[in-house]
Amino acid sequence: MKDAFGSPQSLLILGGTSEIALATARRLIARRARTVWLAGRPSPTLEDAAGQLRPLGAEVRTVPFDALDTGGHEEALGKVFAEGDIDVVLLAFGVLGDQERAEAEPAEAVRIAQTNYTGAVSAGLVCARSLRVQGHGSLVVLSSVAGERARRSNFVYGSSKAGLDAFAQGLGDALYGTGVHVMVVRPGFVRTRMTAGLAAAPLATTAEVVAEAVETGLRRRSEVVWVPGALRPVMTVLRHMPRAIFRRLPV
Amino acid sequence: MSSPAGPAGPRAASGRAASGRAASSRTTTPGRTASVTGWGRTAPTTARLVRPGSYDEAASAVRECGPRGGIARGLGRAYGDAAQNAGGVVWDMTGLDRIRRFDAEAGVVECEAGVSLHRLMEVLLPLGWFVPVSPGTRYVTVGGAIGADIHGKNHHVAGSFTRHVRSFELLTADGAVRTVRPGTDLFDATAGGMGLTGVVLAAAVRLVPVQTSLMAVDTERAADLDDLLARLSATDHRYRYSVAWIDLLARGAATGRAVLTRGDHAPLDALPARARRTPLAFRPGRLPPAPRGLPDGLLGRRSVGLFNACWYRRAPRRRTGELQRLSAFFHPLDGVPHWNRVYGRGGFVQYQFVVGHGEEETLRRVVERIAARGCPSFLAVLKRFGAGGSGWLSFPAAGWTLALDIPAGLPGLGAFLDGLDEAVAAAGGRVYLAKDARLRPELVDVMYPRAPEFRELRGRIDPRGVFVSDLSRRLAL
Numbered sequence: 022m023k024d025a026f027g028s029p030q031s032l033l034i035l036g037g038t039s040e041i042a043l044a045t046a047r048r049l050i051a052r053r054a055r056t057v058w059l060a061g062r063p064s065p066t067l068e069d070a071a072g073q074l075r076p077l078g079a080e081v082r083t084v085p086f087d088a089l090d091t092g093g094h095e096e097a098l099g100k101v102f103a104e105g106d107i108d109v110v111l112l113a114f115g116v117l118g119d120q121e122r123a124e125a126e127p128a129e130a131v132r133i134a135q136t137n138y139t140g141a142v143s144a145g146l147v148c149a150r151s152l153r154v155q156g157h158g159s160l161v162v163l164s165s166v167a168g169e170r171a172r173r174s175n176f177v178y179g180s181s182k183a184g185l186d187a188f189a190q191g192l193g194d195a196l197y198g199t200g201v202h203v204m205v206v207r208p209g210f211v212r213t214r215m216t217a218g219l220a221a222a223p224l225a226t227t228a229e230v231v232a233e234a235v236e237t238g239l240r241r242r243s244e245v246v247w248v249p250g251a252l253r254p255v256m257t258v259l260r261h262m263p264r265a266i267f268r269r270l271p272v
Numbered sequence: 273m274s275s276p277a278g279p280a281g282p283r284a285a286s287g288r289a290a291s292g293r294a295a296s297s298r299t300t301t302p303g304r305t306a307s308v309t310g311w312g313r314t315a316p317t318t319a320r321l322v323r324p325g326s327y328d329e330a331a332s333a334v335r336e337c338g339p340r341g342g343i344a345r346g347l348g349r350a351y352g353d354a355a356q357n358a359g360g361v362v363w364d365m366t367g368l369d370r371i372r373r374f375d376a377e378a379g380v381v382e383c384e385a386g387v388s389l390h391r392l393m394e395v396l397l398p399l400g401w402f403v404p405v406s407p408g409t410r411y412v413t414v415g416g417a418i419g420a421d422i423h424g425k426n427h428h429v430a431g432s433f434t435r436h437v438r439s440f441e442l443l444t445a446d447g448a449v450r451t452v453r454p455g456t457d458l459f460d461a462t463a464g465g466m467g468l469t470g471v472v473l474a475a476a477v478r479l480v481p482v483q484t485s486l487m488a489v490d491t492e493r494a495a496d497l498d499d500l501l502a503r504l505s506a507t508d509h510r511y512r513y514s515v516a517w518i519d520l521l522a523r524g525a526a527t528g529r530a531v532l533t534r535g536d537h538a539p540l541d542a543l544p545a546r547a548r549r550t551p552l553a554f555r556p557g558r559l560p561p562a563p564r565g566l567p568d569g570l571l572g573r574r575s576v577g578l579f580n581a582c583w584y585r586r587a588p589r590r591r592t593g594e595l596q597r598l599s600a601f602f603h604p605l606d607g608v609p610h611w612n613r614v615y616g617r618g619g620f621v622q623y624q625f626v627v628g629h630g631e632e633e634t635l636r637r638v639v640e641r642i643a644a645r646g647c648p649s650f651l652a653v654l655k656r657f658g659a660g661g662s663g664w665l666s667f668p669a670a671g672w673t674l675a676l677d678i679p680a681g682l683p684g685l686g687a688f689l690d691g692l693d694e695a696v697a698a699a700g701g702r703v704y705l706a707k708d709a710r711l712r713p714e715l716v717d718v719m720y721p722r723a724p725e726f727r728e729l730r731g732r733i734d735p736r737g738v739f740v741s742d743l744s745r746r747l748a749l
Binding site: 022023024025026027028030052106154155156157198199200201240241 | 305307312314315316317318319340352353357358359360618619621680681685686687709710712713742745746
């Protein structure tokens with residue numbers, strides 16, 4: 022159960038190698054989390070991630086999970102929920118992809134869209150059903166500011182996050198009153214492996230800062246969290262900017 | 273011998289009971305789904321609310337509760353998650369609200385578990401009887417009073433609530449109703465057992481006789497914590513009721529300054545002639561309820577600091593024999609319905625702990641840490657407890673108890689309170705489960721050494737785990 026400050030005792034991370042997710046896990050283990058599930062494609066990286074969390078004082082287990090294998094979600098995640106209540110599910114998987122390649126090879130664009138959107142829709146709904154039965158719990162969905170308004174430079178990724186963001190908001194409304202809380206997190210540019218080699222955008226942030234924002238959001242039961250918070254007014258302006266101008270912006 | 277407060281009497285008058293009856297006609301339905309929190313309004317979870325109106329309905333509700341179990345709930349005054357059950361059933365016990373019998377010779381009332389202490393006062397005060405233990409609110413049920421083994425300002429002389437319980441009827445997981453008497457394991461597990469051994473359906477409680485419904489109150493100020501502890505140690509035994517309001521925002525030399533209010537029921541001859549005509553009138557005042565949707569930051573360090581300073585200076589340095597209404601002395605906050613809303617949407621947590629005599633140094637360190645941290649608390653109360661009761665998870669124990677309220681949104685509060693827990697546990701103390709919403713489960717067995725026995729008994733009488741609450745899940749009880 023979460024305590025009065027929204028600190029969970031059990032945590033399920035979908036995308037168990039995500040740096041943001043692992044930073045969040047470290048913070049939550051420092052508070053109350055004692056059971057952590059890392060779901061992801063079986064790999065040494067996933068086992069390493071689990072190995073790094075264990076000494077912090079949690080029982081960490083890995084579970085094979087592939088966002089693209091939507092048919093297997095039910096079984097993979099059902100096993101986790103069968104072992105006990107999950108207080109927080111962190112939906113953290115996603116790929117940035119290569120925009121140029123995606124434009125040239127539609128199959129690559131489909132892979133991005135299916136991972137970030139279709140996979141998340143499937144996993145999100147599977148988790149939502151189990152959380153609903155529990156009557157409590159939070160589903161934290163890592164969206165992105167890129168989904169707020171698609172940009173020329175990465176609209177394939179951006180559109181997949183836009184879909185995910187809209188889906189998560191709708192799911193939150195659908196689950197209102199069931200005891201389940203859905204929180205959409207919209208980080209800006211986060212310096213991680215995923216963005217290594219890219220030039221940092223203004224208001225760039227780190228996985229640690231996102232993790233802190235997630236913890237605060239859980240305490241406040243926020244529905245949308247921007248990281249950093251200054252992105253909210255910035256994106257409000259950008260969102261309403263006329264196309265002709267937006268197109269020419271160097272973003 | 274039965275008083276006029278027979279089975280029919282008490283149900284007729286109260287608006288509370290009347291609205292209750294309208295609702296109880298719905299109890300045959302499977303209940304409605306509702307979001308439930310404790311009085312602190314943190315950590316809401318959703319459960320099916322079922323309101324049994326009779327023993328049969330209660331028994332079938334327990335039999336049909338489903339895989340996520342159920343927990344009894346009274347008037348929802350537990351601050352944390354004790355009367356919540358995510359995904360399961362919450363039994364609203366206020367439908368069992370009959371006062372069955374009152375034996376005026378022995379001073380024993382037999383009533384159902386959903387009867388509130390307010391109701392008992394309404395009915396029995398005019399007859400010259402008062403509840404043996406009254407917490408800071410009258411709006412708790414008899415069932416809840418047993419489940420939390422509540423205490424009041426008279427703990428140093430009268431002990432906790434279950435000391436005055438002659439017997440109670442307990443609906444256990446097998447659907448049977450057992451009469452439970454003091455001196456048995458089931459009694460001691462249920463006294464303070466947070467409803468996890470079964471559902472209390474009715475109880476026989478010994479009352480105390482009073483001549484009037486007024487209190488004769490002595491008020492005095494204590495300049496700092498040393499002064500306060502000295503005054504409480506020296507003269508507490510002279511009073512039946514004793515408590516100190518403490519200003520936890522005062523720092524430096526004034527750290528722990530307090531206002532002591534101590535007293536007893538006023539004898540008839542203490543009343544002025546006019547009041548002597550209706551010496552047992554029970555007329556609690558009531559202000560308008562606190563509005564909904566108040567902002568979170570209303571009770572900050574500055575506003576509460578100002579309030580506390582005024583409250584301290586307003587109190588007389590020393591005044592004796594002031595006559596106060598019962599409600600003003602025992603339940604000042606009950607005058608403002610829904611006062612918990614003043615903390616805003618984020619809600620608040622109550623932190624109450626006890627440390628033994630001889631642990632004054634721990635108490636001082638905790639008070640200093642709270643003052644240094646600047647926790648905006650205006651309801652902080654310090655009291656000297658008498659000896660503890662027999663309940664395995666019963667909170668009170670001989671020593672000092674401090675209770676304070678803090679807005680839940682205060683940054684870093686979780687870690688801060690964890691630090692206080694460590695100090696309290698190291699001193700052999702404990703925190704109060706009825707107020708808890710955040711304790712670390714590892715500390716339960718340290719603070720409550722009989723918790724393993726409690727679990728073992730639960731495993732024996734409730735092998736399917738029918739009785740479950742968010743608190744029992746969180747603390748692995």
